[in-house]
Amino acid sequence: MFRSLNARLLVFSALSTGMALIATAIILKLLFQTYFQARVEAELEVYLSQLTDRTSINQPGDISVAPLSDPRFEEPLSGYYWQLTVDGQSAFLSPSSWAGAIQTPHASLPGEITFQSGHTTAGDHVLAASWIVSFNSSDGDQAITMLVAIDQAQIDASVAGFTTNLSISMAILGVFLIFASWAQVRVGLWPLEKVRTEVATITDTQRDRVSTDYPTELLPLVAGMNELLDAQDKNLVRARASASDLAHGLKTPLTILQGVSRQLNKIDRSDIAGEIDAQISAMQHSVERELARVRDGNATDVWCQAGPVVDRLVQSFKHRISDKPVTWKVQIDEGAICPFDEFSLIELLGNLIDNALKWTSRTVAIEIEGSRDTGFIRVLDDGPGISTSDLEAATRRGVRLDSGVVGHGLGLAIVGDMASQRGAILSLENRAESGLCVQVSW
Numbered sequence: 153m154f155r156s157l158n159a160r161l162l163v164f165s166a167l168s169t170g171m172a173l174i175a176t177a178i179i180l181k182l183l184f185q186t187y188f189q190a191r192v193e194a195e196l197e198v199y200l201s202q203l204t205d206r207t208s209i210n211q212p213g214d215i216s217v218a219p220l221s222d223p224r225f226e227e228p229l230s231g232y233y234w235q236l237t238v239d240g241q242s243a244f245l246s247p248s249s250w251a252g253a254i255q256t257p258h259a260s261l262p263g264e265i266t267f268q269s270g271h272t273t274a275g276d277h278v279l280a281a282s283w284i285v286s287f288n289s290s291d292g293d294q295a296i297t298m299l300v301a302i303d304q305a306q307i308d309a310s311v312a313g314f315t316t317n318l319s320i321s322m323a324i325l326g327v328f329l330i331f332a333s334w335a336q337v338r339v340g341l342w343p344l345e346k347v348r349t350e351v352a353t354i355t356d357t358q359r360d361r362v363s364t365d366y367p368t369e370l371l372p373l374v375a376g377m378n379e380l381l382d383a384q385d386k387n388l389v390r391a392r393a394s395a396s397d398l399a400h401g402l403k404t405p406l407t408i409l410q411g412v413s414r415q416l417n418k419i420d421r422s423d424i425a426g427e428i429d430a431q432i433s434a435m436q437h438s439v440e441r442e443l444a445r446v447r448d449g450n451a452t453d454v455w456c457q458a459g460p461v462v463d464r465l466v467q468s469f470k471h472r473i474s475d476k477p478v479t480w481k482v483q484i485d486e487g488a489i490c491p492f493d494e495f496s497l498i499e500l501l502g503n504l505i506d507n508a509l510k511w512t513s514r515t516v517a518i519e520i521e522g523s524r525d526t527g528f529i530r531v532l533d534d535g536p537g538i539s540t541s542d543l544e545a546a547t548r549r550g551v552r553l554d555s556g557v558v559g560h561g562l563g564l565a566i567v568g569d570m571a572s573q574r575g576a577i578l579s580l581e582n583r584a585e586s587g588l589c590v591q592v593s594w
Contacts, residue, residue, distance in 0.1 A: 157344075158337060165333035173322045173329075184314050192307060193267050196281035199225075199300040200265060203234050209287045209294065217244060224248065231303030233278065238296050254301050256280055262295070270301065277304040343370050351377070458488045458520045458529075461497045466518070469505055478509065481517040488522040490529060491574045491594055503567050504531040504590050511535030511588065527594055534587040543580045567592065 199220060206218035215236060224230035228250045235254050236244040245253065252273030262284040270280045282299035343366050350362045361381060362374050409432050416425035466480055490497055501518075508516045512533035519530040538546055547564045567590075568578040576594040583589050 158341060161337045161341075162330075162334055165337065166330050169326060169329045169333065173326050177318055177322045180318055181311070181315055184318075185311055188307065188310060188314075192279060192302060193281065196267070196279070196300050196302065197265055199232075199234070200281050200283065200298060203298050203300055204283075204285055207236065207285075207287070207296070207298065215244060215296070231306050233272075233301045235299045235301070236296055237299070238294065254278060254280060254299060256282065256299070262286070269304070278302060279304055279307060343367055347374065347377075354381070454493045455489045455491055455524065456494045456497055458490050458497065458522060459484050459486075461494055462501065462518055462520065465498060465501050465505060469509065477514060478512065479515045481515060483518070484520045485522070488520045488527065489524070490520070490522050490527065491576060492570070496570060500567050500570050500592065501529070501531070503564070504529070504592075507531075507564060507590070508533040508535075508588075513586075522594075529592045530589055532583060532587060532589045534583075534585070537582040537586060537588050538580065540582065543582075546580055547578060564590070 199222065202220050203217070206220065207215065208218075209215050215238070217234075217236065219226060220234070222232060224232040225234055225246045225248055227248055230248045232246075233249045233254060234246040235249065249272075254270050254272055256268045256270035265281055265283045267279070267281050269277065271277050278301040280299050280301035282297060284295050284297050286293045286295050288294075347362065347366070347370065354362070361378050364371065364374055366374055409428060413425040413428045413432065416422070416428070462482060462484055466482060470478075470480070492500060505516065505518070508531050512535045515534045517530070517532040519528075519532070521527050522529075547568045564578070564580075571578045571592045571594075574594065576592050579591050579593070581589045581591070
């Protein structure tokens, strides 16, 4: 079964058009045969009347026939014949009757024209009209069977010619009708293509509903789709509210746990406090990420200027206490924009910079180029880099390639999630000189 509605309609249209044209051709052929047969019989009836009018018997009883108006009765091989039969014997044949006498299945009735199929002594089939006429002669009334005939091959050739021309005409008409059906299907299904396009653009633009500018037959479908989108929006609002409430609800217990950790540090239980701090940090990271996701929602057309965000972040990281001096290299195209809101960009860059600071020897570089069509964010360090076999694993959630370095294996995974949500791609590549290049491109 065809899965395409276009294909179904076109195949059904082609089949129905073909069957209709074949039936039409058969009917027209039968009508033409009937009409042509009647026309030939009317012509034979006229010739039979002429033959009767031009036949005479003189005093000695001799029969004479004057030429008929159609010269074909005088031409051999013309296919037009006449014949007079007296007392069951052929008395006279037309000059065109080269193939011998014509045999018919039965004799005509007196005074009544009979149309019959017959054949000549040479085997040629003919259509004949005959009747019996009484003539006065010196020997009294004499009955003469008069017959005119046309070669059946000529009739069949005319019908065959009509059939050939009809078939060619029907084939041309069929091609035109199939093309017209294709155009009709395309025009008829265009609103469905418009629906598909509008549904596709809902996920790519700020448009959130399907328009109602459609034929009456499609309005129930459009209304149902909009109702479904309304219900989805309500469910998303509830889900975001629940996620936000949950995230905010966790912040208070985490704050309390931080206080417990400080108390443990005061009583020289830094081992337990360190473990608690590590778990608090992981939980806070997850909570902040979910809050960012809730705020970001499903917006896909949110962009922000990259320069101001990077400036604030770099200044913030410069003020952090570090056991090694760091040289910052920032290269941002003027007017560069990124497909994130400011909060999401801060979190994304914060994770990338934090990861670079863990591994760098002395230099962290930030490079950004971006427009609505294409762009990238690069954060580079001059550390040891990552083994080629571990590049893909580094982006998995919870994977730590070196347990001796502080962290929880979440930063790059979170960046990958944020990039994927906006149709961007996260990639990792070792630098030729040393270190790692982490890039988010769109």
